[in-house]
Amino acid sequence: MFFYITMENKIKDDYSSFRIDIIGEAIRSQQFDMLNVAKEGMLQLFWNTGKLINEATALQDQNFVKELASVLEVKYGRYFSLPALAQMQEFARICPPEEILLSICHNVGWKHIPVLNKLAKPSEWVYYAELVFKYQINPSELEEEIKQKDLTKNSSMSARRFDKALMERYRQVFDLDQFFKNDKHSIFRNLFELKAIEDTLTGTELVDQTMHMIDLEVDKFRKVGNTVINAIGNYTWGHIGENIASARVALAGETSLETILKSISERLNGNISTQWLEQQLKIYERVKAGPSTNSENNTQVIKEGNVTTTVISTAIGEDFNTAPNIYKNPDIMYFLEQA
Amino acid sequence: MKISIRTLLLAFFAILIFSYGCKKYDVADKDLLTAKTVSPLVAKAEMTSWIDRHVATSQAETQSYHLLKQNLNYEAAHVQKRKNGEDVLVIPVNDAIREKLKLNANYALKVITVKKNGKPRWSMIIAFLAGDGKTKSTLNNNSIQGIVNNERLEEDGLYKFFDLKGRLLYQVSYKDKKITSYGAVQAKDKRNGKDKVMSTNGSGTGNSTKMLLPEQEDCTEYYLVTTYYDQYGNPEYQTWEYLFTLCKDGNGGGGGGGGGGTPPEDPIDVEMTQEFSFPVAYTSFRPEDYRLPEGALSATPEGTPLTYDCKVSVTFASSTRKIHGVQAYPLVIHPANETYLHPEYGRIVRNVTPFSQSHNASYAGQKVSAYWTSIVNFRWAYLDRNSLPNTDDLDFNHSTSFIF
Incomplete structure (x- = not known):
């Protein structure tokens, strides 16, 4: 409802x-x-x-x-x-x-x-x-x-x-x-x-x-x-990567990826590094790039003032279910300790 | 250069050992390095002693244990490490056991024995039939690691698990890394009649021939009850397949053989995790959500699709299906970013973002309940109009419960 x-x-x-x-x-x-x-x-x-x-x-x-x-x-x-x-x-x-x-x-x-x-x-x-x-x-x-x-x-x-x-x-x-x-x-x-x-x-x-x-x-x-x-954790790495990927598409033309990652890290008092966040994004994108029958291409063109940005993304769907163990990120304790 | 006979002999033995080592494993086993060799003599002594500790309660069981001892390929035995530090002794099984279990030639079989501090705790015979079952299967080390550590199995197909006397414990099939069926042995539900083979949707009576036994009050019929799941984890149908009958006086027969006796084994502590999806379609379309269908001659606008995917995972004891833990995952909405042609406003970019999420799953017995709540932010940006994006927040609430 x-x-x-x-x-x-x-x-x-x-x-x-x-x-x-x-x-x-x-x-x-x-x-x-x-x-x-x-x-x-x-x-x-x-x-x-x-x-x-x-x-x-x-x-x-x-x-x-x-x-x-x-x-x-x-x-x-x-x-x-x-x-x-x-x-x-x-x-x-x-x-x-x-x-x-x-x-x-x-x-x-x-x-x-x-x-x-x-x-x-x-x-x-x-x-x-x-x-x-x-x-x-x-x-x-x-x-x-x-x-x-x-x-x-x-x-x-x-x-x-x-x-x-x-x-x-x-x-x-x-x-x-x-x-x-x-x-x-x-x-x-x-x-x-x-x-x-x-x-x-x-x-x-x-x-x-x-x-x-x-x-x-x-x-x-x-x-x-x-x-x-x-x-x-397996789900989380993908979920966080997906959130970042989605934000990058939505904010294209107004906020760079670098700024997004830096700002997230700052909001978490620096406990989660930008490198770690970027790693989650890369993992997510790597899985998305794999063979999938559920993906659908989506091109988005954003105009902000004089800047035009084209971002190609894919629909977020069932891929997490079929993803290989690539999400088995070994740093779960690290992730928990940053809570 | 002078080469001594001793050096030559050492070199000969080195080559012999190297070639012997190469022969021991399937080259396709990618994670060979995680496996440790074990001397065939040691493996044989350990398994023989372990199997001998199992007290047979019938002639059939005695024969089963004897057959197993005689048909383990000790030359190819190796040891893997479980994630909790326990050792797993893995021994391939010869064809005689496969035939005894009435499995076709494409199945790959291995016996695994989990050991703690060097002492065997429990064993299972794992039979694996890959993909469509038409090619010869290989049960590799990664799959065994996945089974004993409850990790995602990379190899799709049917996995059957038997105890050492050849009694089926449970079976599970995977397609696209998802569980598509799960079957376990159950006593017949007497409420449904003595000879009736039950099926929830009226199909699937199994293909075993049921041996007629004299009616006895102390006899129990056992069936393989298999539930089949769709891609979301919803049960589609269930089949009951007759396996065997056990009588208190030790008589019994039919199907896949009887059981009995008190094995010296700990409970099999293997878990599995199954995921369930509950997609909810967004239907309360705002005026901005409408789009012109691509390539449609009649320009009747339609709502731009959006799905809220609510997901739960259930971790359970593989052989008993008793739930050990449940987990609800955060709400995922897809497509999160979509560009479409609005009949009036031109191209619109719709960004959909859940926030202030709350989700939880709980269980009582075999009943699983879960809920998801979230505020969902919608933002419609107009690419062909010089106006600010429009935004709105909608509440999302969804709850579900199901019998696992």
Whole structure:
């Protein structure tokens, strides 16, 4: 369904700025899509880990968890410390239905879970998880909200609307500080990056069995996370290249490609280089130049004052589906770290 | 120059080893460097020991395992690395196995065994029939890498996956790098009658001959259920093909052989990703959107076409089809830049740009839901008139849900 809305003066006044801004927005949006996949996968991993430990502790006392934590923390970092494992156990115990888990994973970050663990009913989890996403509530604010029980009475919270800038909207939920802490050696990277998982044997059969199951869960998290993030990345490189190509056609005669790339980079605080942007454009154009039954030529002549520019482009269509693995750009971590 | 016998012998062995190495791989394998050689004796010892750990529960299974051990081409075995660091032992299979699996001579077959820290975790027999199936196929290293790492498969055709006793697990076909069909083995749905072979559109009862067994309460019939997809990922039709019957007392037969026993294998952790497109046609044409059709005698203006392409990808466990992740992609509009002849204003350039986009996909069980919202900026520039471009913003909202 379409309906007309008021024209933004900004677009009318400065079309070139508008086109450049939305490319920056598209890049940010894709970065956060990738982070969201990682974040959701991580919450599911922690829930599964909690469930496995709960199943094992039904047979053993809690000392077994200490032994497990001592090995897991060395292996995967402090996400698997003893207190964290206790939170995972609570998380899996209190929030059991898988469908509810999925919606919660979408809306909150791991730091919210210890607060949500204080809620008994799954319906309360869903309610507060939605509030977290809608009003960008951090864990301490969430705790306060749960104490007050009625969000509508809190005017300062209601004043925070959903229309903030995309980056700000997601920042708290994604736990970005955690993600980028300590640069390349962050515990997140240690947990997320695809690499071989070594077997660790403690000599205690139940610990080893549970460890093996958790290893499989970590491996699944890494594989699925990397697969989906690669799929987004695969699409993203083409999407960004396509956006730049389209802007170049639309702005032909008034803004050069060099200016477009430089302006996008400036809008992203220089975190994304013009070379990287140009690379995405070239990748896109190379794929477009390949054999395709869906392409249709389109010649556009633009007159601006004394300047006449002819730009030949092709229709944007199904080529992404049939593109070779050329989009498998290896710098996904680089792309994420610029978020 | 004096050449010693020792030098000559070394040179002879060097040539021997080099020629042996060349013989081991298909020259067409582009990524030969990613594969590591493995001694035939080591490969044989590993696979024999691994297959022997599988406990046969019937005479037929014992024969299947024995046949496999005898028909692996250990001379051509090699090891690849999976992206998560695991080793994948790849061994081509001799024709006897292909015949046992009732596959025609154009199929290429290899057994892959995924190993973690040197220990086998699971195995599959992969059978590949390229393109239209009329030529002899080659299953190259890139395809195996694509399968075990869930990457786009470059080779179109039909891929079948069997367990070590020759039971079909699932199959998938690709055309233009897209999934065009997916089939998995399912127990018969008893709600539809004991002997009825189901088909959602009334076609496709399969080509296997169903062996009639005495009616037993403890017997279950298994079918290959294949769903066929169009270019957008929409399911077009489904076929049910009888494979075999399993009975609790171990009797069974027909079709492609029975199963049973508890294999020593981890679950097969191979994922696949399938894309689904939901194109939405733009129909609320503004006066500026109208164009004169090219070459038309009657100058009846028509709306200049525009499509909003909403796309979702679903990542799932290949053998169970259980969803592991879903992702909605940003809205793509095409053609984004179009020049056309307006009946009144002359040539118009229309630039269409989505912005302030929001999209999300979620799943519950096998139900996938997704939405896209965006503001779409239209800009019409008049090439034959001395006037400023006209612009407008339209809201776009689209949501969909489907059973995967």
